[in-house]
Amino acid sequence: MSEIQTKLCLAWFIARDTVPHTTAHRYNLNSISVTPNNEVNPSITPSACACSGNGNGNGNGAPQIVYAIGQLGTDFGTEARRDSFVQAMPADTSLLEYLNQNPYEAQSLIWTLSLDATPIYAIVPVGAYASVTFDRLRAYLGDGNIERISVPGVIGGSVRLMSGQVVPVIVPEVRGMYSWSVPALVRSVMPRLSAADLTEDGLRSQIEDYLNRIYYDYRNLGTTPQERALNFSATNAFQASVAIASAAGSQRVLDSISVEKSPICRPDSDCYDVKLSFFDPENNQRSNRVFRFTVDVSDVIPVTIGQVRSWSQS
Structure with missing residues:
Protein backbone atom coordinates (compact mmCIF):
# COMPACT_ATOMS: atom_id res chain seq x y z
CA MET A 1 0.00 0.00 0.00
CA SER A 2 1.38 3.41 -0.96
CA GLU A 3 2.01 6.23 1.51
CA ILE A 4 -0.95 8.27 0.26
CA GLN A 5 -3.29 5.28 0.56
CA THR A 6 -2.08 4.75 4.11
CA LYS A 7 -2.77 8.40 4.99
CA LEU A 8 -6.34 8.21 3.69
CA CYS A 9 -7.07 4.93 5.41
CA LEU A 10 -5.67 6.11 8.74
CA ALA A 11 -7.78 9.27 8.56
CA TRP A 12 -10.89 7.22 7.90
CA PHE A 13 -10.27 4.71 10.67
CA ILE A 14 -9.39 7.45 13.17
CA ALA A 15 -12.60 9.28 12.36
CA ARG A 16 -14.61 6.09 12.68
CA ASP A 17 -13.09 4.81 15.90
CA THR A 18 -12.46 7.96 17.93
CA VAL A 19 -15.80 9.77 17.58
CA PRO A 20 -19.06 8.62 19.28
CA HIS A 21 -21.29 6.61 16.97
CA THR A 22 -23.96 9.31 16.94
CA THR A 23 -21.45 11.66 15.30
CA ALA A 24 -18.84 9.20 14.07
CA HIS A 25 -19.20 10.50 10.56
CA ARG A 26 -17.57 13.86 11.40
CA TYR A 27 -13.94 14.87 11.88
CA ASN A 28 -11.75 17.88 11.14
CA LEU A 29 -9.22 18.23 8.35
CA ASN A 30 -7.13 21.41 8.41
CA SER A 31 -9.82 23.15 10.51
CA ILE A 32 -12.57 22.26 8.01
CA SER A 33 -15.37 19.94 9.15
CA VAL A 34 -15.47 16.59 7.36
CA THR A 35 -18.48 14.33 6.77
CA PRO A 36 -19.13 11.20 4.66
CA ASN A 37 -20.56 11.07 1.16
CA ASN A 38 -24.16 10.49 2.24
CA GLU A 39 -24.42 13.94 3.84
CA VAL A 40 -24.32 17.34 2.19
CA ASN A 41 -23.38 20.43 4.19
CA PRO A 42 -20.83 23.27 4.05
CA SER A 43 -17.91 20.93 4.69
CA ILE A 44 -15.46 18.55 3.20
CA THR A 45 -17.02 15.17 2.47
CA PRO A 46 -14.52 12.29 2.64
CA SER A 47 -14.77 9.15 0.60
CA ALA A 48 -14.99 5.87 2.48
CA CYS A 49 -11.72 4.20 3.35
CA ALA A 50 -10.11 3.46 0.03
CA CYS A 51 -7.94 0.60 1.18
CA SER A 52 -10.62 -2.12 1.60
CA GLY A 53 -7.86 -4.24 3.00
CA ASN A 54 -6.16 -4.89 -0.32
CA GLY A 55 -4.78 -1.61 -1.71
CA ASN A 56 -5.89 -2.26 -5.28
CA GLY A 57 -7.34 0.15 -7.85
CA ASN A 58 -10.66 1.98 -8.15
CA GLY A 59 -13.53 -0.36 -7.48
CA ASN A 60 -10.91 -2.66 -6.01
CA GLY A 61 -10.14 -0.46 -3.02
CA ALA A 62 -7.50 2.09 -4.14
CA PRO A 63 -8.21 5.84 -4.16
CA GLN A 64 -9.01 7.62 -7.42
CA ILE A 65 -5.80 9.03 -8.89
CA VAL A 66 -5.97 12.53 -10.40
CA TYR A 67 -3.58 14.60 -12.48
CA ALA A 68 -5.29 17.93 -13.05
CA ILE A 69 -4.16 21.21 -14.56
CA GLY A 70 -5.84 24.57 -14.10
CA GLN A 71 -5.68 27.97 -12.47
CA LEU A 72 -5.20 28.41 -8.74
CA GLY A 73 -7.69 30.33 -6.60
CA THR A 74 -9.10 30.56 -3.09
CA ASP A 75 -12.54 30.31 -1.52
CA PHE A 76 -13.79 31.01 2.01
CA GLY A 77 -16.45 28.30 2.07
CA THR A 78 -18.86 30.27 4.26
CA GLU A 79 -19.71 33.90 4.93
CA ALA A 80 -18.61 33.46 8.54
CA ARG A 81 -15.15 32.33 7.45
CA ARG A 82 -14.92 35.25 5.03
CA ASP A 83 -15.94 37.72 7.72
CA SER A 84 -13.36 36.30 10.12
CA PHE A 85 -10.63 37.03 7.57
CA VAL A 86 -11.99 40.52 6.89
CA GLN A 87 -11.95 41.33 10.60
CA ALA A 88 -8.48 39.86 11.16
CA MET A 89 -6.81 41.57 8.19
CA PRO A 90 -5.42 45.08 8.75
CA ALA A 91 -6.72 47.86 6.54
CA ASP A 92 -5.12 48.16 3.09
CA THR A 93 -3.77 44.61 3.33
CA SER A 94 -4.44 42.11 0.56
CA LEU A 95 -5.29 38.49 1.27
CA LEU A 96 -1.93 37.35 -0.12
CA GLU A 97 -0.03 39.81 2.08
CA TYR A 98 -2.00 38.61 5.10
CA LEU A 99 -1.22 34.97 4.29
CA ASN A 100 2.48 35.74 3.90
CA GLN A 101 2.46 37.45 7.29
CA ASN A 102 0.40 34.64 8.87
CA PRO A 103 1.24 31.41 6.98
CA TYR A 104 -0.78 29.25 9.39
CA GLU A 105 -3.98 30.89 8.08
CA ALA A 106 -3.52 29.20 4.69
CA GLN A 107 -5.14 26.02 6.02
CA SER A 108 -8.30 27.98 6.90
CA LEU A 109 -8.94 28.76 3.24
CA ILE A 110 -10.24 26.43 0.55
CA TRP A 111 -7.67 26.39 -2.25
CA THR A 112 -9.34 25.78 -5.60
CA LEU A 113 -8.28 24.61 -9.05
CA SER A 114 -10.36 26.10 -11.86
CA LEU A 115 -10.94 25.65 -15.59
CA ASP A 116 -12.44 28.61 -17.44
CA ALA A 117 -13.14 30.36 -14.11
CA THR A 118 -15.13 27.33 -12.89
CA PRO A 119 -13.74 25.52 -9.83
CA ILE A 120 -13.27 21.81 -10.52
CA TYR A 121 -11.33 20.74 -7.41
CA ALA A 122 -10.45 21.85 -3.90
CA ILE A 123 -6.82 21.28 -2.90
CA VAL A 124 -6.46 20.05 0.69
CA PRO A 125 -2.89 19.22 1.78
CA VAL A 126 -2.57 16.67 4.59
CA GLY A 127 0.26 14.86 6.32
CA ALA A 128 3.63 15.80 7.72
CA TYR A 129 4.53 18.07 4.79
CA ALA A 130 1.20 19.88 4.46
CA SER A 131 2.91 23.15 5.42
CA VAL A 132 5.32 22.73 2.50
CA THR A 133 2.38 22.36 0.13
CA PHE A 134 0.66 25.44 1.57
CA ASP A 135 3.90 27.42 1.15
CA ARG A 136 4.02 26.39 -2.50
CA LEU A 137 0.38 27.33 -3.03
CA ARG A 138 1.01 30.76 -1.54
CA ALA A 139 4.01 31.22 -3.82
CA TYR A 140 1.94 30.24 -6.87
CA LEU A 141 -0.84 32.63 -5.89
CA GLY A 142 1.60 35.50 -5.51
CA ASP A 143 3.31 35.03 -8.88
CA GLY A 144 1.33 37.00 -11.43
CA ASN A 145 3.23 35.40 -14.34
CA ILE A 146 1.91 31.90 -13.65
CA GLU A 147 -0.75 30.77 -16.13
CA ARG A 148 -1.39 27.18 -15.05
CA ILE A 149 -0.42 24.73 -12.31
CA SER A 150 -0.42 20.95 -12.18
CA VAL A 151 -1.85 19.10 -9.18
CA PRO A 152 -1.37 15.32 -8.94
CA GLY A 153 -2.94 13.44 -6.06
CA VAL A 154 -5.92 11.34 -5.05
CA ILE A 155 -9.58 12.14 -4.46
CA GLY A 156 -10.25 12.53 -0.73
CA GLY A 157 -13.92 13.56 -0.60
CA SER A 158 -15.74 16.75 -1.58
CA VAL A 159 -16.24 20.28 -0.28
CA ARG A 160 -18.94 22.91 -0.61
CA LEU A 161 -17.74 26.30 -1.78
CA MET A 162 -19.18 29.65 -0.79
CA SER A 163 -21.24 29.72 -4.01
CA GLY A 164 -22.91 26.45 -3.00
CA GLN A 165 -21.03 24.43 -5.61
CA VAL A 166 -19.72 21.08 -4.36
CA VAL A 167 -16.35 20.05 -5.81
CA PRO A 168 -14.11 17.00 -5.24
CA VAL A 169 -11.12 17.31 -2.92
CA ILE A 170 -7.61 16.51 -4.14
CA VAL A 171 -5.11 15.35 -1.54
CA PRO A 172 -2.05 16.62 -3.46
CA GLU A 173 1.37 15.08 -3.97
CA VAL A 174 3.62 18.10 -3.57
CA ARG A 175 6.60 16.69 -5.48
CA GLY A 176 4.51 16.68 -8.66
CA MET A 177 3.11 20.20 -8.35
CA TYR A 178 4.45 22.63 -10.94
CA SER A 179 3.60 26.04 -12.32
CA TRP A 180 4.38 27.56 -15.69
Whole structure:
Protein backbone atom coordinates (compact mmCIF):
# COMPACT_ATOMS: atom_id res chain seq x y z
CA MET A 1 0.00 0.00 0.00
CA SER A 2 1.38 3.41 -0.96
CA GLU A 3 2.01 6.23 1.51
CA ILE A 4 -0.95 8.27 0.26
CA GLN A 5 -3.29 5.28 0.56
CA THR A 6 -2.08 4.75 4.11
CA LYS A 7 -2.77 8.40 4.99
CA LEU A 8 -6.34 8.21 3.69
CA CYS A 9 -7.07 4.93 5.41
CA LEU A 10 -5.67 6.11 8.74
CA ALA A 11 -7.78 9.27 8.56
CA TRP A 12 -10.89 7.22 7.90
CA PHE A 13 -10.27 4.71 10.67
CA ILE A 14 -9.39 7.45 13.17
CA ALA A 15 -12.60 9.28 12.36
CA ARG A 16 -14.61 6.09 12.68
CA ASP A 17 -13.09 4.81 15.90
CA THR A 18 -12.46 7.96 17.93
CA VAL A 19 -15.80 9.77 17.58
CA PRO A 20 -19.06 8.62 19.28
CA HIS A 21 -21.29 6.61 16.97
CA THR A 22 -23.96 9.31 16.94
CA THR A 23 -21.45 11.66 15.30
CA ALA A 24 -18.84 9.20 14.07
CA HIS A 25 -19.20 10.50 10.56
CA ARG A 26 -17.57 13.86 11.40
CA TYR A 27 -13.94 14.87 11.88
CA ASN A 28 -11.75 17.88 11.14
CA LEU A 29 -9.22 18.23 8.35
CA ASN A 30 -7.13 21.41 8.41
CA SER A 31 -9.82 23.15 10.51
CA ILE A 32 -12.57 22.26 8.01
CA SER A 33 -15.37 19.94 9.15
CA VAL A 34 -15.47 16.59 7.36
CA THR A 35 -18.48 14.33 6.77
CA PRO A 36 -19.13 11.20 4.66
CA ASN A 37 -20.56 11.07 1.16
CA ASN A 38 -24.16 10.49 2.24
CA GLU A 39 -24.42 13.94 3.84
CA VAL A 40 -24.32 17.34 2.19
CA ASN A 41 -23.38 20.43 4.19
CA PRO A 42 -20.83 23.27 4.05
CA SER A 43 -17.91 20.93 4.69
CA ILE A 44 -15.46 18.55 3.20
CA THR A 45 -17.02 15.17 2.47
CA PRO A 46 -14.52 12.29 2.64
CA SER A 47 -14.77 9.15 0.60
CA ALA A 48 -14.99 5.87 2.48
CA CYS A 49 -11.72 4.20 3.35
CA ALA A 50 -10.11 3.46 0.03
CA CYS A 51 -7.94 0.60 1.18
CA SER A 52 -10.62 -2.12 1.60
CA GLY A 53 -7.86 -4.24 3.00
CA ASN A 54 -6.16 -4.89 -0.32
CA GLY A 55 -4.78 -1.61 -1.71
CA ASN A 56 -5.89 -2.26 -5.28
CA GLY A 57 -7.34 0.15 -7.85
CA ASN A 58 -10.66 1.98 -8.15
CA GLY A 59 -13.53 -0.36 -7.48
CA ASN A 60 -10.91 -2.66 -6.01
CA GLY A 61 -10.14 -0.46 -3.02
CA ALA A 62 -7.50 2.09 -4.14
CA PRO A 63 -8.21 5.84 -4.16
CA GLN A 64 -9.01 7.62 -7.42
CA ILE A 65 -5.80 9.03 -8.89
CA VAL A 66 -5.97 12.53 -10.40
CA TYR A 67 -3.58 14.60 -12.48
CA ALA A 68 -5.29 17.93 -13.05
CA ILE A 69 -4.16 21.21 -14.56
CA GLY A 70 -5.84 24.57 -14.10
CA GLN A 71 -5.68 27.97 -12.47
CA LEU A 72 -5.20 28.41 -8.74
CA GLY A 73 -7.69 30.33 -6.60
CA THR A 74 -9.10 30.56 -3.09
CA ASP A 75 -12.54 30.31 -1.52
CA PHE A 76 -13.79 31.01 2.01
CA GLY A 77 -16.45 28.30 2.07
CA THR A 78 -18.86 30.27 4.26
CA GLU A 79 -19.71 33.90 4.93
CA ALA A 80 -18.61 33.46 8.54
CA ARG A 81 -15.15 32.33 7.45
CA ARG A 82 -14.92 35.25 5.03
CA ASP A 83 -15.94 37.72 7.72
CA SER A 84 -13.36 36.30 10.12
CA PHE A 85 -10.63 37.03 7.57
CA VAL A 86 -11.99 40.52 6.89
CA GLN A 87 -11.95 41.33 10.60
CA ALA A 88 -8.48 39.86 11.16
CA MET A 89 -6.81 41.57 8.19
CA PRO A 90 -5.42 45.08 8.75
CA ALA A 91 -6.72 47.86 6.54
CA ASP A 92 -5.12 48.16 3.09
CA THR A 93 -3.77 44.61 3.33
CA SER A 94 -4.44 42.11 0.56
CA LEU A 95 -5.29 38.49 1.27
CA LEU A 96 -1.93 37.35 -0.12
CA GLU A 97 -0.03 39.81 2.08
CA TYR A 98 -2.00 38.61 5.10
CA LEU A 99 -1.22 34.97 4.29
CA ASN A 100 2.48 35.74 3.90
CA GLN A 101 2.46 37.45 7.29
CA ASN A 102 0.40 34.64 8.87
CA PRO A 103 1.24 31.41 6.98
CA TYR A 104 -0.78 29.25 9.39
CA GLU A 105 -3.98 30.89 8.08
CA ALA A 106 -3.52 29.20 4.69
CA GLN A 107 -5.14 26.02 6.02
CA SER A 108 -8.30 27.98 6.90
CA LEU A 109 -8.94 28.76 3.24
CA ILE A 110 -10.24 26.43 0.55
CA TRP A 111 -7.67 26.39 -2.25
CA THR A 112 -9.34 25.78 -5.60
CA LEU A 113 -8.28 24.61 -9.05
CA SER A 114 -10.36 26.10 -11.86
CA LEU A 115 -10.94 25.65 -15.59
CA ASP A 116 -12.44 28.61 -17.44
CA ALA A 117 -13.14 30.36 -14.11
CA THR A 118 -15.13 27.33 -12.89
CA PRO A 119 -13.74 25.52 -9.83
CA ILE A 120 -13.27 21.81 -10.52
CA TYR A 121 -11.33 20.74 -7.41
CA ALA A 122 -10.45 21.85 -3.90
CA ILE A 123 -6.82 21.28 -2.90
CA VAL A 124 -6.46 20.05 0.69
CA PRO A 125 -2.89 19.22 1.78
CA VAL A 126 -2.57 16.67 4.59
CA GLY A 127 0.26 14.86 6.32
CA ALA A 128 3.63 15.80 7.72
CA TYR A 129 4.53 18.07 4.79
CA ALA A 130 1.20 19.88 4.46
CA SER A 131 2.91 23.15 5.42
CA VAL A 132 5.32 22.73 2.50
CA THR A 133 2.38 22.36 0.13
CA PHE A 134 0.66 25.44 1.57
CA ASP A 135 3.90 27.42 1.15
CA ARG A 136 4.02 26.39 -2.50
CA LEU A 137 0.38 27.33 -3.03
CA ARG A 138 1.01 30.76 -1.54
CA ALA A 139 4.01 31.22 -3.82
CA TYR A 140 1.94 30.24 -6.87
CA LEU A 141 -0.84 32.63 -5.89
CA GLY A 142 1.60 35.50 -5.51
CA ASP A 143 3.31 35.03 -8.88
CA GLY A 144 1.33 37.00 -11.43
CA ASN A 145 3.23 35.40 -14.34
CA ILE A 146 1.91 31.90 -13.65
CA GLU A 147 -0.75 30.77 -16.13
CA ARG A 148 -1.39 27.18 -15.05
CA ILE A 149 -0.42 24.73 -12.31
CA SER A 150 -0.42 20.95 -12.18
CA VAL A 151 -1.85 19.10 -9.18
CA PRO A 152 -1.37 15.32 -8.94
CA GLY A 153 -2.94 13.44 -6.06
CA VAL A 154 -5.92 11.34 -5.05
CA ILE A 155 -9.58 12.14 -4.46
CA GLY A 156 -10.25 12.53 -0.73
CA GLY A 157 -13.92 13.56 -0.60
CA SER A 158 -15.74 16.75 -1.58
CA VAL A 159 -16.24 20.28 -0.28
CA ARG A 160 -18.94 22.91 -0.61
CA LEU A 161 -17.74 26.30 -1.78
CA MET A 162 -19.18 29.65 -0.79
CA SER A 163 -21.24 29.72 -4.01
CA GLY A 164 -22.91 26.45 -3.00
CA GLN A 165 -21.03 24.43 -5.61
CA VAL A 166 -19.72 21.08 -4.36
CA VAL A 167 -16.35 20.05 -5.81
CA PRO A 168 -14.11 17.00 -5.24
CA VAL A 169 -11.12 17.31 -2.92
CA ILE A 170 -7.61 16.51 -4.14
CA VAL A 171 -5.11 15.35 -1.54
CA PRO A 172 -2.05 16.62 -3.46
CA GLU A 173 1.37 15.08 -3.97
CA VAL A 174 3.62 18.10 -3.57
CA ARG A 175 6.60 16.69 -5.48
CA GLY A 176 4.51 16.68 -8.66
CA MET A 177 3.11 20.20 -8.35
CA TYR A 178 4.45 22.63 -10.94
CA SER A 179 3.60 26.04 -12.32
CA TRP A 180 4.38 27.56 -15.69
CA SER A 181 3.68 30.18 -18.31
CA VAL A 182 4.08 29.81 -22.06
CA PRO A 183 6.90 32.41 -22.39
CA ALA A 184 8.88 30.77 -19.59
CA LEU A 185 8.31 27.34 -21.12
CA VAL A 186 9.54 28.51 -24.52
CA ARG A 187 12.66 30.08 -23.01
CA SER A 188 13.47 26.84 -21.19
CA VAL A 189 13.18 24.56 -24.23
CA MET A 190 14.70 26.77 -26.95
CA PRO A 191 18.36 26.07 -25.97
CA ARG A 192 17.67 22.33 -26.16
CA LEU A 193 16.20 22.39 -29.67
CA SER A 194 18.28 22.16 -32.83
CA ALA A 195 15.86 23.61 -35.39
CA ALA A 196 18.05 26.37 -36.79
CA ASP A 197 15.30 27.93 -38.92
CA LEU A 198 12.80 28.17 -36.06
CA THR A 199 12.53 31.49 -34.24
CA GLU A 200 11.49 31.90 -30.63
CA ASP A 201 8.32 33.71 -31.72
CA GLY A 202 7.47 30.90 -34.12
CA LEU A 203 8.00 28.24 -31.47
CA ARG A 204 5.99 30.24 -28.94
CA SER A 205 3.05 30.43 -31.35
CA GLN A 206 3.14 26.67 -31.98
CA ILE A 207 3.45 25.77 -28.29
CA GLU A 208 0.64 28.17 -27.39
CA ASP A 209 -1.53 26.43 -29.98
CA TYR A 210 -0.69 23.02 -28.52
CA LEU A 211 -1.33 24.07 -24.91
CA ASN A 212 -4.52 25.93 -25.79
CA ARG A 213 -5.83 22.80 -27.51
CA ILE A 214 -5.30 20.86 -24.29
CA TYR A 215 -6.61 23.65 -22.05
CA TYR A 216 -9.78 24.32 -24.02
CA ASP A 217 -10.44 21.78 -26.79
CA TYR A 218 -9.34 18.74 -24.77
CA ARG A 219 -10.09 20.14 -21.31
CA ASN A 220 -10.76 17.44 -18.74
CA LEU A 221 -10.78 16.58 -15.04
CA GLY A 222 -7.62 14.46 -15.18
CA THR A 223 -9.17 11.32 -13.72
CA THR A 224 -9.00 8.69 -16.48
CA PRO A 225 -5.62 7.27 -17.55
CA GLN A 226 -5.97 8.95 -20.95
CA GLU A 227 -6.68 12.33 -19.35
CA ARG A 228 -3.74 12.02 -16.96
CA ALA A 229 -1.39 11.16 -19.83
CA LEU A 230 -2.65 14.13 -21.86
CA ASN A 231 -2.39 16.57 -18.95
CA PHE A 232 1.10 15.35 -18.09
CA SER A 233 2.16 15.98 -21.68
CA ALA A 234 1.21 19.63 -21.15
CA THR A 235 3.17 19.81 -17.90
CA ASN A 236 6.25 17.96 -19.12
CA ALA A 237 6.19 19.85 -22.40
CA PHE A 238 9.75 19.25 -23.55
CA GLN A 239 8.90 16.12 -25.53
CA ALA A 240 5.89 17.82 -27.08
CA SER A 241 8.08 20.83 -27.87
CA VAL A 242 10.56 18.59 -29.70
CA ALA A 243 7.73 17.32 -31.89
CA ILE A 244 6.33 20.82 -32.40
CA ALA A 245 9.72 22.27 -33.33
CA SER A 246 10.42 19.48 -35.81
CA ALA A 247 7.00 19.85 -37.42
CA ALA A 248 7.24 23.63 -37.57
CA GLY A 249 10.60 23.35 -39.29
CA SER A 250 8.88 21.43 -42.11
CA GLN A 251 6.04 23.99 -42.33
CA ARG A 252 3.48 21.80 -40.63
CA VAL A 253 0.96 22.81 -37.96
CA LEU A 254 -0.88 20.81 -35.31
CA ASP A 255 -3.90 18.89 -36.59
CA SER A 256 -4.99 16.56 -33.78
CA ILE A 257 -3.99 15.05 -30.44
CA SER A 258 -4.91 11.50 -29.49
CA VAL A 259 -4.16 9.18 -26.58
CA GLU A 260 -4.14 5.41 -27.03
CA LYS A 261 -3.37 2.44 -24.82
CA SER A 262 0.16 1.24 -25.52
CA PRO A 263 0.25 -2.28 -27.00
CA ILE A 264 3.48 -3.01 -25.11
CA CYS A 265 4.22 -1.92 -21.55
CA ARG A 266 6.59 -2.86 -18.78
CA PRO A 267 5.24 -4.95 -15.85
CA ASP A 268 3.13 -3.19 -13.19
CA SER A 269 2.75 -0.11 -15.39
CA ASP A 270 -0.12 1.52 -17.26
CA CYS A 271 1.25 2.98 -20.49
CA TYR A 272 -0.46 5.29 -22.97
CA ASP A 273 0.81 6.71 -26.26
CA VAL A 274 0.25 10.42 -26.85
CA LYS A 275 0.18 11.08 -30.60
CA LEU A 276 0.48 14.52 -32.18
CA SER A 277 -0.49 14.75 -35.85
CA PHE A 278 0.74 17.69 -37.96
CA PHE A 279 -0.32 18.70 -41.48
CA ASP A 280 0.74 21.17 -44.14
CA PRO A 281 -2.03 23.80 -44.40
CA GLU A 282 -0.81 24.91 -47.85
CA ASN A 283 -0.51 21.47 -49.45
CA ASN A 284 -3.20 18.88 -48.73
CA GLN A 285 -1.40 16.37 -50.95
CA ARG A 286 1.43 16.20 -48.45
CA SER A 287 1.28 13.42 -45.86
CA ASN A 288 0.78 14.16 -42.18
CA ARG A 289 3.65 13.77 -39.76
CA VAL A 290 2.83 11.86 -36.56
CA PHE A 291 4.90 12.15 -33.38
CA ARG A 292 4.42 9.69 -30.54
CA PHE A 293 5.69 9.52 -26.98
CA THR A 294 4.66 7.19 -24.16
CA VAL A 295 3.50 8.08 -20.65
CA ASP A 296 3.21 5.65 -17.72
CA VAL A 297 0.27 6.72 -15.52
CA SER A 298 0.32 3.85 -13.03
CA ASP A 299 1.64 6.10 -10.24
CA VAL A 300 0.18 9.32 -8.83
CA ILE A 301 2.86 11.23 -10.75
CA PRO A 302 3.10 10.06 -14.39
CA VAL A 303 6.45 9.51 -16.08
CA THR A 304 7.51 9.44 -19.73
CA ILE A 305 9.06 6.31 -21.22
CA GLY A 306 11.45 6.16 -24.15
CA GLN A 307 12.03 8.73 -26.85
CA VAL A 308 9.83 10.70 -29.22
CA ARG A 309 9.16 8.68 -32.40
CA SER A 310 7.79 10.02 -35.67
CA TRP A 311 6.57 8.81 -39.06
CA SER A 312 4.60 9.97 -42.09
CA GLN A 313 0.94 9.03 -42.33
CA SER A 314 -1.57 9.70 -45.08
